Amino acid sequence: MTVKVAVATKCPECGKTAYIEVNSGDYLRWTEGEYAQNVFPHLTKAEREQLISGTCEPCFDRMFPPHEDDEPEESE
Numbered sequence: 001m002t003v004k005v006a007v008a009t010k011c012p013e014c015g016k017t018a019y020i021e022v023n024s025g026d027y028l029r030w031t032e033g034e035y036a037q038n039v040f041p042h043l044t045k046a047e048r049e050q051l052i053s054g055t056c057e058p059c060f061d062r063m064f065p066p067h068e069d070d071e072p073e074e075s076e
Helices: 024-031 045-053 057-063
Strands: 004-010 017-023
Touching: 004 024, 004 045, 017 024, 017 045, 045 057
Parallel strands: none
Antiparallel strands: 004 017
């Protein structure tokens, strides 16, 4: 049985609180030092960034606008 946890994050830029649901085992691996992209490959880049820094996608995009040569993220 997989146990899920809702991780609360608060964006340091806009103050918005968001919740990202992950498997408890994956969350433990991440908090013990594994890279988020390895532990949470099923999350979007934006969701992983929100777990790491708390920064929500709109604020991250305002701080770091995409470049013309950036590849778009694949949709699932």
